Structure formats: C-alpha cells, structure tokens
Amino acid sequence: xxDPEALKExxxxxxxxxxxPEALSKFQQALTAFESADDHLGxxxxxxxxxxxxxxxxxxxxxxxxxxxxxxAFQQAGDRNREAQALGNLxxxxxxxxxxxxxxxxxxxxxxxxxEIGENDLAGETLIAQGLHQFNQGNRMxxxxxxxxxxxxxxxxxxxxxxxxxxxxxxxxLLFGGS
Numbered sequence: 001x002x003d004p005e006a007l008k009e010x011x012x013x014x015x016x017x018x019x020x021p022e023a024l025s026k027f028q029q030a031l032t033a034f035e036s037a038d039d040h041l042g043x044x045x046x047x048x049x050x051x052x053x054x055x056x057x058x059x060x061x062x063x064x065x066x067x068x069x070x071x072x073a074f075q076q077a078g079d080r081n082r083e084a085q086a087l088g089n090l091x092x093x094x095x096x097x098x099x100x101x102x103x104x105x106x107x108x109x110x111x112x113x114x115x116e117i118g119e120n121d122l123a124g125e126t127l128i129a130q131g132l133h134q135f136n137q138g139n140r141m142x143x144x145x146x147x148x149x150x151x152x153x154x155x156x157x158x159x160x161x162x163x164x165x166x167x168x169x170x171x172x173x174l175l176f177g178g179s
Contacts, residue, residue, distance in 0.1 A: 004033035004042055011049060024053045041082075044073030048086050055093050063093050084113035088126055091133075100137055104130065115153075124153030144168075 011026030027049045034042035051066035071086035087110035094103035107130035114123035127150030135143025151157060151165045 002029075002033055004030045004037060004039065004046075007033060008042075008046065008049070011046075015049070015053065020053050020057055024050060024057075027053065040073060041077055041079060044070045044077070044079075045082065047073065048082070048089065051086075051093075052089055055089070055096075060093060060097050064090070064097070067093065080113050080117050081119060084110045084117075084119070084122070084126075087113070088122075088129075091126075091129070095133060100133075103133060107133070120153045121155055124150040126150070127153065 007026050007030035011023045011030060014020075014026060015023035027046050031043055031046035031050065034040075034046055047066045047070035051063045051070060054060075054063035054066060067086055067090045071083055071090065074080075074083035074086055087106050091103045091106040091110065094100070094106060107126055111123045111126040111130065114120070114126060127146050129150075131143045131145070131147030131150055133143070134146055137143075148165070148168050151161055151168070154161065157165065
C-alpha cells in the first residue's frame with residue numbers, strides 16, 4: 001500500500017482503535033509517500049499526526065520536533081487553520097514539559113489565528129483550554145477571564161458551559177451593576 005491517502009486513513013483508523021505503534025508506522029509510510037509526491041501539505045499533516053502519536057505515547061522530544069515541523073510547513077503554505085491546529089497540539093505538550101510560558105504563548109497564537117480565520121468554536125475551545133491551564137497554575141483571575149472569553153465564542157456550548165456562562169454574567173452584574 002503506497003497510496004498516501006489510504007495510508008493516512010489506515011493510520012487514523014488504527015489510532016482511533018488504540019493501536020498507536022501501528023498507526024505511527026502508517027503515518028510514517030504516508031509521510032514518505034506524500035513527500036515522494038511533492039504533496040507538502042499532506043506531508044505536514046502526517047508530521048502533525050506523528051507528533052500527536054508521540055505526545056500520547058509520552059515521547060515529548062519527538063512530539064515537539066514533529067509538531068513544530070508541521071506548524072512551520074502549514075505556516076509556509078499559508079494554511080492558517082492547520083497552523084493553528086498544530087499550535088493547539090503543541091500547547092499541551094509544552095505543559096507536560098513544564099514550559100508553561102511557552103504553552104501560554106502557543107495557546108494565545110492558536111486562538112488568535114482561529115479568531116482571524118473565523119473559526120470561533122475552535123478559538124473558544126483553545127481559550128477554554130488556556131483558561132483551565134492558567135487557573136490550574138494559580139493564575140485564577142486570568143484563567144477565569146480566558147475561560148469566560150472562550151465560552152462566548154462557542155456556538156453550541158454544553159449544558160454545563162451554559163450554566164457557567166450564566167453564573168459569570170450574574171457575577172458581573174452583581175459586581176458592576178446593570179442588567
């Protein structure tokens with residue numbers, strides 16, 4: 001099997017089934033096939049998938065290397081959406097590496113790109129993740145602010161998110177008056 005799309009799909013299926021070593025092998029084969037076909041975006045997508053597998057497997061150095069390569073490739077190709085997705089994959093990796101400032105910057109960059117291209121739900125999810133990270137790091141007010149901003153971006157928040165958004169609005173009315 002040397003069709004890069006088929007290799008990619010097989011890798012995704014294996015990853016979803018939890019067969020990560022086999023998925024990694026398929027993604028690496030797909031990377032080689034995409035590179036042979038001069039499909040730079042396909043190759044960048046496989047680097048992103050390889051990075052995610054490495055991250056899930058706890059191989060932080062390999063994950064960071066693959067994800068950063070994919071981010072740069074998407075940036076060079078002008079694919080802002082996938083550049084932001086790669087940044088979104090890098091941020092939790094930086095957290096696991098205790099590089100919290102780098103994680104904050106990475107989340108900020110990803111959310112800004114998602115906002116810029118009109119991907120409000122993805123911007124919201126990114127801001128919520130960034131807010132939770134800040135809250136867990138002891139930056140409670142920053143975390144709540146980011147989480148609240150993220151909630152405003154979501155087109156279909158969960159019931160829990162709707163309740164939290166209502167409570168945050170109530171807090172603002174109580175603190176600052178108004179309706």
